[in-house]
Amino acid sequence: MATLLEPKLITGSSNKPLANAITRRMALHRGKPVDLVDARVERFNDQEIFVEVYENVRGEDMFIIQSTSNPANDNLMELLIMSDALRRSSASRITAVIPYFGYARQDRRAKARTPISAKLVANMMVEAGIERVLTMDLHAAQIQGFFDIPVDNLYASPIFALDIKTQFEGAMDDIMVISPDVGGVARARELAKRIGAPLSIVDKRREKHGEVAEMTVIGNVEGKKCIIVDDICDTAGTLCKAAEVLMEHGATEVHSYITHGVLSGPAVERISKSVMKSLCITDSIEATQPVRDTPNIRIIPTAPLFAQAILNIANGTSVSSLFDTETLEASYEGLFNK
Structure with a gap:
């Protein structure tokens, strides 16, 4: 060679x-x-x-x-x-x-x-x-x-796994990984396997582009610390809605791990007001000042x-x-x- x-x-x-x-x-x-x-x-x-x-x-x-x-x-x-x-x-x-x-x-x-x-x-x-x-x-x-x-x-899942094991040390038995849609199941399953956690799915139905009409939780999330995992968060509408639905179904906490924080339009405001306890993104996209200033957003280095x-x-x-x-x-x- x-x-x-x-x-x-x-x-x-x-x-x-x-x-x-x-x-x-x-x-x-x-x-x-x-x-x-x-x-x-x-x-x-x-x-x-x-x-x-x-x-x-x-x-x-x-x-x-x-x-x-x-x-x-x-x-x-x-x-x-x-x-x-x-x-x-x-x-x-x-x-x-x-x-x-x-x-x-x-x-x-x-x-x-x-x-x-x-x-x-x-x-x-x-x-x-x-x-x-x-x-x-x-x-x-x-x-x-x-x-x-x-x-x-x-x-990003190996990096997320390391961070989750640090952040939730002593509470790993309560963790449940959530896919925010059926298409992201493989990604969520990979993270769930790495941290030894069960998997659940939030199935969403859209009436028209950009608007979610209905969400259904597939799996029992009662009493669980739910971790939503996805590749992209754009306007954060689906993510924040999924967090609300999970809390309504008995989840004790909702956290999210998203690889690419596009975070356009009203995303930062939605996240800051969301029931979601934390959102972790990577630095694959340079964070804007409002993103860096939002207390419940953390940035993981790549x-x-x-x-x-x-x-x-x-x-x-x-x-x-x-x-x-x-x-x-x-x-x-x-x-x-x-």
């Missing part, structure tokens, strides 16, 4: 705090400073995006850290243009590290005359010169098949996971090893506090 040079990291403007956290974590692993490649991303008066890389990247193994979150179109174009700049600068390999993969909810044709935008985005990334994708908790696992290049899809995944990819070693709880415990030692 050919030996790759040390990975070099570059970031767009979507989540610079996470990119800096990843470099700090990699420096800890390697025992020497790791800096982001010096570059600028600017917009002309007509909002065209321009990228200039100030360092020599010829023959380098490049990793672009860029979530395609709000504003999704701007951040996506930054990623594509940055990849094109690196390709034309003779980088040996370009990996897109996309903690939150935008357009993932448009993964199929739900009705006639609609696009499959996730596939279109995949095609654009490959055309721009991206040769590998590293992401977390894709909304639909089949999106990996939209690419003709390797895709490593990391999971930098240790992404840093190790980048190093594993660069060294040609297993990424799937990061799915093991034992592997992550060392990386997250001391990061979870009650």
Whole structure:
């Protein structure tokens, strides 16, 4: 196997705090400073995006850290243009590290005359010169098949399991994991298995898009500390309604663990007024100030996971090893506090 040079990291403007956290974590692993490649991303008066890389990247193994979150179109174009700049600068390999993969909810044709935008985005990334994708908790696992290049899809459930065992130490027998819909059962089951908890489902029926008409709890949640697990929280309407229904069915507490905190529109206000005791999200999307200021929202770091995944990819070693709880415990030692 050919030996790759040390990975070099570059970031767009979507989540610079996470990119800096990843470099700090990699420096800890390697025992020497790791800096982001010096570059600028600017917009002309007509909002065209321009990228200039100030360092020599010829023959380098490049990793672009860029979530395609709000504003999704701007951040996506930054990623594509940055990849094109690196390709034309003779980088040996370009990996897109996309903690939150935008357009993932448009993964199929739900009705006639609609696009499959996730596939279109995949095609654009490959055309721009991206040769590998590293992401977390894709909304639909089949999106990996939209690419003709390797895709490593990391999971937040091992991190959530570590946090839950810390936060609910001594009360694990009372925990019940909840899937907020039938489609999320596999994700919820994975977390339930990791922490040894039973599983329940909140089945929802919609009258029209964005409005939930009815919710039914499948399973007995009476006397349980319920943990709702999902990949995306957008406006938080479904999440807060599910928490209310669970409390009405006898749950003692409701907590939520969501990978990607989109938290648009009235989400923060809804969560702050909700019966839900806490919402835990990752930093895959940079948190706004209102999110950081909300007392019942906690943010769990993903930098240790992404840093190790980048190093594993660069060294040609297993990424799937990061799915093991034992592997992550060392990386997250001391990061979870009650």
